Amino acid sequence: MxxxxxxxxxxxxxxxxxxxxxxxxxxxxxxxxxxxxxxxxxxxxxxxxxxxxxxxxxxxxxxxxxxxxxxxxxxxxxxxxxxxxxxxxxxxxxxxxxxxxxxxxxxxxxxxxxxxxxxxxxxxxxxxxxxxxxxxxxxxxxxxxxxxxxxxxxxxxxxxxxxxxxxxxxxxxxxxxxxxxxxxxxxxxxxxxxxxxxxxxxxxxxxxxxxxxxxxxxxxxxxxxxxxxxxxxxxxxxxxxxxxxxxxxxxxxxxxxxxxxxxxxxxxxxxCVMPTRNGRNGMLFTAHGTINIKNKKWEQDFSPIDEMGITWVDTEYSKAYVRHLFTVNEMLGRQICTIHNLGFYLWLMREARKQILAGTFTPWKNKMVQQMDKRL
The missing domain is CATH 3.20.20.105 (Queuine tRNA-ribosyltransferase-like)
Incomplete structure (x- = not known):
């Protein structure tokens, strides 16, 4: 190596x-x-x-x-x-x-x-x-x-x-x-x-x-x-x-x-198993905080699950639809959340790499930590 x-x-x-x-x-x-x-x-x-x-x-x-x-x-x-x-x-x-x-x-x-x-x-x-x-x-x-x-x-x-x-x-x-x-x-x-x-x-x-x-x-x-x-x-x-x-x-x-x-x-x-395990339980990690997609507040939210996401599931499906999939115990909901979370984790590391190479990592990291420490 x-x-x-x-x-x-x-x-x-x-x-x-x-x-x-x-x-x-x-x-x-x-x-x-x-x-x-x-x-x-x-x-x-x-x-x-x-x-x-x-x-x-x-x-x-x-x-x-x-x-x-x-x-x-x-x-x-x-x-x-x-x-x-x-x-x-x-x-x-x-x-x-x-x-x-x-x-x-x-x-x-x-x-x-x-x-x-x-x-x-x-x-x-x-x-x-x-x-x-x-x-x-x-x-x-x-x-x-x-x-x-x-x-x-x-x-x-x-x-x-x-x-x-x-x-x-x-x-x-x-x-x-x-x-x-x-x-x-x-x-x-x-x-x-x-x-x-x-x-x-x-x-x-x-x-x-x-x-x-x-x-x-x-x-x-x-x-x-x-x-x-x-x-x-x-x-x-x-x-x-x-x-x-x-x-x-x-x-x-x-x-x-x-x-x-x-x-x-x-x-x-x-x-870590967190992005996959938590995804299977309806938790979505995003750059602006964490979403529990099983909450009733998303029942009529027809916006994409993450407009900033890098995977196709992020804009293909709405929050209301993914919540519905969990409500009816459909395995597709777990798959969608898993793909989203893994995509987000990989994006986070690649963005960190870009910021390090650009010399802007620390202020970016501090901003991201503050944003992600929220329950949406």
Whole structure:
């Protein structure tokens, strides 16, 4: 992977860059739509390309390992061919999903034994087999296996967990070095900073991850229930340490406001289920605030759902019609809101990039944050 910094904001840490990967160039800052099980929920790949147009999407190692199973993906020629997606893919390591199974998993130094949420069968993830699984899935960017701590988290537990994540990282790197590529393109490896909301632990972890010398770096264990101010504070601590010449990925974040505030702190990459999940529940994000399309106030509003939107659904359908679709429980309403929200998130990141390159990011960001922090 080649990462090039193309612009820096004078009033913040915001940066515009580009990552050159084997399935195309990724312009940053970027939001990666979440395609957990080989699909961005409710969106055809053609719509994803033509309307939302992301340079990269995200898949999930835990879910793909369980269904359709790694051997089926490998027989298909990798996840790109299996889902008919010829652009970049990032897979997370499954650490967050294992964290979310707190009642059905046991963490040891060797790895994590967990019970499948599908059929109750038992499985084990180790740093070694997670690297092998991600080789076979075939994503362009693959993540280290880590433990994601909950919030709130006891200091001593966070410290022990962080050190274990570092030991697991060393095992990931060692095993990856001797595990050949499964397909005829390269894979880029990102380690993950942990340390909960403790400044000294975040500093230690960021230094350890920076010294690993990977092509890019990620920040995990945030957006797990902590106040936004805590998230920003920890992000600022970490970005001050991680190499400036390498991309920085803040995992699982977040609202449109979260994205802009973290771009200002030097983050390049994001993913989150919020635009799709909230869209399926009738929440529309716009540049002027958030719309709950299920509210009665939209019952006779025949204006487009978003006149400023970049996707065809934004002007094709009225607010009254989309509200009607939710009222009658028609799946089309969920699809329309999902496409709109993903389009808005991608527009927001691309507009941020333009503003950084133009030298106007900070005043634009401040105005956008104020506008988007409204309920319409």
């Amino acid at each position: 080649q990462f090039t910094l193309e612009g820096l904001d004078k009033e913040s840490q915001a940066r515009a860059g580009s990552m050159k990967l084997d399935h195309g160039v990724v312009e940053t800052p970027i939001f990666m739509p979440v395609g957990t099980v080989g699909t961005v929920k409710g969106v055809h790949q053609r719509e994803l390309k033509d309307e939302i147009n992301p340079d990269i999407i995200l898949g999930n190692t835990y879910h793909l390992y369980l269904r359709p199973q790694t051997n089926i993906i490998e027989k298909a020629g990798g996840l790109h061919k299996f889902m008919n997606w010829d652009r970049n893919i990032l897979t997370d390591s499954g650490g967050f999903q294992v964290y979310s199974l707190s009642a059905n998993r046991k963490i040891k130094e060797e790895g994590v034994k967990f019970k499948s949420h599908i059929d109750g069968s038992f499985h084990t993830f180790t740093p070694e087999n997670v690297m092998e699984i991600q080789r076979k899935i075939g994503a362009d960017i693959i993540m280290a296996f880590d433990e994601c701590t909950p919030y709130p988290c006891d200091y001593n537990y966070a410290k022990r967990s962080m050190h274990m994540t570092h030991r697991w990282l060393d095992r990931c790197i060692k095993h990856l070095d001797k595990t050949p590529l499964t397909y005829d393109y390269n894979q880029t490896f990102f380690p993950i900073v942990q340390g909960s909301t403790y400044k000294d632990l975040r500093q230690q972890s960021a230094e350890y991850i920076a010294n690993a010398g990977a092509a890019g770096n990620a920040i995990g264990g945030l957006s797990v229930g902590e106040p936004a101010e805590e998230m920003y504070a920890m992000t600022e601590v970490v970005t001050a340490i991680l190499p400036k010449e390498k991309p920085r990925y803040l995992m699982g974040v977040g609202t449109p406001i979260n994205l802009l505030e973290n771009v200002a702190l030097g983050i390049d990459m994001f993913d």
